[in-house]
Amino acid sequence: xxxxxxxxxxxxxxxxxxxxxxxxxxxxxxxxxxxxxxxxxxxxxxxxxxxxxxxxxxxxxxxxxxxxxxxxxxxxxxxxxxxxxxxxxxxxxxxxxxxxxxxxxxxxxxxxxxxxxxxxxxxxxxxxxxxxxxxxxxxxxxxxxxxxxxxxxxxxxxxxxxxxxxxxxxxxxxxxxxxxxxxxxxxxxxxxxxxxxxxxxxxxxxxxxxxxxxxxxxxxxxxxxxxxxxxxxxxxxxxxxxxxxxxxxxxxxxxxxxxxxxxxxxxxxxxxxxxxxxxxxxxxxxxxxxxxxxxxxxxxxxxxxxxxxxxxxxxxxxxxxxxxxxxxxxxxxxxxxxxxxxxxxxxxxxxxxxxxxxxxxxxxxxxxxxxxxxxxxxxxxxxxxxxxxxxxxxxxxxxxxxxxxxxxxxxxxxxxxxxxxxxxxxxxxxxxxxxxxxxxxxxxxxxxxxxxxxxxxxxxxxxxxxxxxxxxxxxxxxxxxxxxxxxxxxxxxxxxxxxxxxxxxxxxxxxxxxxxxxxxxxxxxxxxxxxxxxxxxxxxxxxxxxxxxxxxxxxxxxxxxxxxxxxxxxxxxxxxxxxxxxxxxxxxxxxxxxxxxxxxxxxxxxxxxxxxxxxxxxxxxxxxxxxxxxxxxxxxxxxxxxxxxxxxxxxxxxxxxxxxxxxxxxxxxxxxxxxxxxxxxxxxxxxxxxxxxxxxxxxxxxxxxxxxxxxxxxxxxxxxxxxxxxxxxxxxxxxxxxxxxxxxxxxxxxxxxxxxxxxxxxxxxxxxxxxxxxxxxxxxxxxxxxxxxxxxxxxxxxxxxxxxxxxxxxxxxxxxxxxxxxxxxxxxxxxxxxxxxxxxx
RNA sequence: GCCGAAGUGGUGGAACAGGCAGACACGCAGGAUUUAGGUUCCUGUGCCCCCGGGCGUGCGGGUUCGACUCCCGCCUUCGGCACCA
Numbered sequence: 001x002x003x004x005x006x007x008x009x010x011x012x013x014x015x016x017x018x019x020x021x022x023x024x025x026x027x028x029x030x031x032x033x034x035x036x037x038x039x040x041x042x043x044x045x046x047x048x049x050x051x052x053x054x055x056x057x058x059x060x061x062x063x064x065x066x067x068x069x070x071x072x073x074x075x076x077x078x079x080x081x082x083x084x085x086x087x088x089x090x091x092x093x094x095x096x097x098x099x100x101x102x103x104x105x106x107x108x109x110x111x112x113x114x115x116x117x118x119x120x121x122x123x124x125x126x127x128x129x130x131x132x133x134x135x136x137x138x139x140x141x142x143x144x145x146x147x148x149x150x151x152x153x154x155x156x157x158x159x160x161x162x163x164x165x166x167x168x169x170x171x172x173x174x175x176x177x178x179x180x181x182x183x184x185x186x187x188x189x190x191x192x193x194x195x196x197x198x199x200x201x202x203x204x205x206x207x208x209x210x211x212x213x214x215x216x217x218x219x220x221x222x223x224x225x226x227x228x229x230x231x232x233x234x235x236x237x238x239x240x241x242x243x244x245x246x247x248x249x250x251x252x253x254x255x256x257x258x259x260x261x262x263x264x265x266x267x268x269x270x271x272x273x274x275x276x277x278x279x280x281x282x283x284x285x286x287x288x289x290x291x292x293x294x295x296x297x298x299x300x301x302x303x304x305x306x307x308x309x310x311x312x313x314x315x316x317x318x319x320x321x322x323x324x325x326x327x328x329x330x331x332x333x334x335x336x337x338x339x340x341x342x343x344x345x346x347x348x349x350x351x352x353x354x355x356x357x358x359x360x361x362x363x364x365x366x367x368x369x370x371x372x373x374x375x376x377x378x379x380x381x382x383x384x385x386x387x388x389x390x391x392x393x394x395x396x397x398x399x400x401x402x403x404x405x406x407x408x409x410x411x412x413x414x415x416x417x418x419x420x421x422x423x424x425x426x427x428x429x430x431x432x433x434x435x436x437x438x439x440x441x442x443x444x445x446x447x448x449x450x451x452x453x454x455x456x457x458x459x460x461x462x463x464x465x466x467x468x469x470x471x472x473x474x475x476x477x478x479x480x481x482x483x484x485x486x487x488x489x490x491x492x493x494x495x496x497x498x499x500x501x502x503x504x505x506x507x508x509x510x511x512x513x514x515x516x517x518x519x520x521x522x523x524x525x526x527x528x529x530x531x532x533x534x535x536x537x538x539x540x541x542x543x544x545x546x547x548x549x550x551x552x553x554x555x556x557x558x559x560x561x562x563x564x565x566x567x568x569x570x571x572x573x574x575x576x577x578x579x580x581x582x583x584x585x586x587x588x589x590x591x592x593x594x595x596x597x598x599x600x601x602x603x604x605x606x607x608x609x610x611x612x613x614x615x616x617x618x619x620x621x622x623x624x625x626x627x628x629x630x631x632x633x634x635x636x637x638x639x640x641x642x643x644x645x646x647x648x649x650x651x652x653x654x655x656x657x658x659x660x661x662x663x664x665x666x667x668x669x670x671x672x673x674x675x676x677x678x679x680x681x682x683x684x685x686x687x688x689x690x691x692x693x694x695x696x697x698x699x700x701x702x703x704x705x706x707x708x709x710x711x712x713x714x715x716x717x718x719x720x721x722x723x724x725x726x727x728x729x730x731x732x733x734x735x736x737x738x739x740x741x742x743x744x745x746x747x748x749x750x751x752x753x754x755x756x757x758x759x760x761x762x763x764x765x766x767x768x769x770x771x772x773x774x775x776x777x778x779x780x781x782x783x784x785x786x787x788x789x790x791x792x793x794x795x796x797x798x799x800x801x802x803x804x805x806x807x808x809x810x811x812x813x814x815x816x817x818x819x820x821x822x823x824x825x826x827x828x829x830x831x832x833x834x835x836x837x838x839x840x841x
Numbered sequence: 842g843c844c845g846a847a848g849u850g851g852u853g854g855a856a857c858a859g860g861c862a863g864a865c866a867c868g869c870a871g872g873a874u875u876u877a878g879g880u881u882c883c884u885g886u887g888c889c890c891c892c893g894g895g896c897g898u899g900c901g902g903g904u905u906c907g908a909c910u911c912c913c914g915c916c917u918u919c920g921g922c923a924c925c926a
Contacts, residue, residue: 708865
């Protein structure tokens with residue numbers, strides 16, 4: 001087998017070793033690093049100001065099995081930055097742990113008649129070994145699992161704080177229900193096509209009393225601070241969050257309804273179109289519709305409502321269905337025209353957005369136009385469309401008309417105004433009259449956090465007949481999960497915890513009377529919404545986290561993870577941070593100062609999957625090419641945010657390069673510390689320029705280009721050894737040491753091996769970035785390009801400080817330039833010394 | 842439909858405060874070393890060509906001495922939102 005040969009050191013014609021034994025090198029350095037612990041973060045170094053901090057974080061994994069290609073990619077990319085920061089002299093906090101509550105463990109336990117912990121902690125042990133073999137620079141002394149009582153005790157403690165502040169509450173409401181997983185889901189966990197983001201089952205609705213976090217309290221701030229994050233977060237994540245929060249500006253307008261004391265308030269973004277309101281529509285499944293309908297119309301209404309309820313969510317999501325509805329038999333008064341308009345119920349109005357009632361303006365809204373057309377309701381335009389407009393409803397800019405229409409008497413007149421002016425005038429009018437007001441609406445809903453499953457954090461609430469919802473006192477936490485296993489965990493639509501009678505039946509902490517525990521567990525996104533706080537004091541058994549240390553280390557300077565969490569985890573964590581700040585537990589507003597969304601690893605143009613049979617095993621790749629080659633391949637393949645198609649890359653090529661770089665270290669014959677200033681100046685220029693550029697490239701997250709520059713330095717050094725001054729030149733040593741240090745960010749084993757062969761002590765990971773000699777960054781001579789009519793005709797070697805006049809003269813004197821000019825009259829010469837001359841004829 | 846991002850050789854990708862398009866690799870072709878090669882090294886490699894050159898960064902215009910880069914209009918792909926009033 002050839003891979004065996006690859007592992008065996010071989011020799012070239014000159015008898016020198018031409019490759020190293022990948023397996024032996026890996027085994028050896030792992031134990032050295034475990035003794036040295038080079039990446040242990042020191043609180044004191046930061047507290048005393050001795051070193052500047054950097055907090056590097058990559059999303060902790062769910063322990064679903066061993067690490068896979070996706071993990072390998074994030075860690076490879078993330079590690080470049082974390083290791084770079086160490087080399088630049090920062091004190092780096094780069095922790096790792098496990099997001100270890102969750103459904104796969106529970107489903108496995110049911111299948112195997114086991115406990116979810118068996119699966120969970122077995123996989124954690126496997127992943128831990130793999131992480132270390134993969135040479136990830138994590139501070140392992142800080143690791144924890146969110147399913148440990150030591151951790152979830154503090155998740156519960158935080159829940160108590162949210163509950164105290166009214167940020168955690170229960171309400172009865174129609175909720176998303178996954179029939180496959182037998183649990184409710186948050187809005188964020190239902191995909192755009194109405195399916196469950198975990199299992200793909202079609203999500204249905206249920207009316208249930210559930211726990212919520214009041215994320216909507218922070219809607220405006222969550223939106224506003226996206227502006228601050230914009231420069232350092234990917235556009236697509238900012239955009240996704242903006243869309244998700246979905247702010248709109250408009251007005252609430254009160255419509256007096258006959259036979260009802262309270263007016264009905266509608267929300268509209270176009271108060272300027274109020275004169276065109278010819279009917280009102282309310283959501284068919286709202287309490288309001290049920291209350292308004294007259295006896296005469298009730299039968300038709302209930303028949304319609306039953307029909308709508310039968311339709312699946314998938315059908316309801318289709319936007320191209322014909323409009324349907326029923327007349328409720330009541331009328332409302334248009335507050336500006338006094339006209340009586342009919343009130344209808346329909347399914348195109350959503351019960352849980354705005355007020356669940358809408359003013360029907362068919363002239364200005366396409367949906368209302370369609371409804372009016374089907375139902376035979378009048379249509380009035382209130383904005384003048386452009387002359388060439390041939391659509392139906394017109395929602396664009398234009399002059400306000402028919403407001404009021406000729407012959408209509410109204411205390412408000414907005415005719416002739418632009419849309420914006422008419423909006424403002426209408427709101428002012430309504431506010432003065434007390435029948436309306438400017439309003440802001442958000443699409444964002446409160447976060448539904450209860451789950452009807454076992455393997456999650458228990459909600460620390462007791463329900464007492466006398467005292468109601470009672471928090472379990474902090475000093476009685478953690479409330480541990482009861483021991484359930486195997487078939488006890490089978491989903492049955494209510495939480496499995498309910499079956500643990502002895503656990504459920506308890507006494508009220510307030511009155512001591514009989515009470516029942518809450519049987520739901522928390523969404524696992526709650527666990528991950530604060531884990532980055534816990535890392536600053538992971539073993540503290542007196543508090544969730546140390547506020548001083550959190551303020552010292554935080555916020556996270558770079559967060560690396562997949563964009564599948566663009567809304568979910570990132571939004572929840574941002575909400576938690578703001579809430580904890582308001583509780584005085586931390587002083588930062590945003591958890592992640594910069595965010596890098598890495599691409600996926602795919603194969604042959606498609607997502608890797610078992611059903612397609614195109615999966616690439618990380619273990620196999622590591623076995624065949626070694627850790628360094630796999631890491632290098634992932635870093636070099638593309639910009640970090642792009643997907644990597646494994647079919648397009650070459651781990652064999654990466655290994656070849658690493659061996660080539662390693663061979664350089666065997667050719668160096670000068671002693672450590674040899675003064676490079678006496679060596680080859682051309683090579684020195686390349687070395688220093690590369691170090692300078694590589695640093696900037698890492699800081700700009702352009703890791704693939706940084707690798708390319710390292711390759712160029714290797715090529716240049718090879719050339720000097722083979723055809724120039726040879727391996728004894730101290731400039732060669734300087735270059736090879738630079739290569740080892742740059743490689744320490746990407747290929748830690750090879751770098752370590754090189755460093756040792758260069759006569760140094762481990763570890764190369766902490767030797768520091770070499771100082772760049774600025775004087776070597778200035779070029780001795782540059783190539784000036786001479787263009788004639790914009791086309792390159794000649795290249796001249798010139799001094800970097802050549803004057804414009806001299807450069808122009810040199811260009812015009814050039815023979816090929818003269819030939820290209822062919823006697824034509826020179827009209828103009830543009831000179832950009834020292835790089836370019838363009839001759840215009 | 843609305844919002845956002847991106848289109849460069851056979852492939853992954855470089856180069857954009859407007860100034861040498863294709864760095865660095867993969868692949869391919871040829872050569873050297875080798876008993877051998879999934880080894881190592883060297884050379885070539887955008888397309889066309891009458892060998893002087895011509896054409897080339899999704900398409901069509903524009904600004905400029907000069908455009909992959911800026912502006913206008915399209916096309917395609919990907920991502921988010923979507924009967925959200």
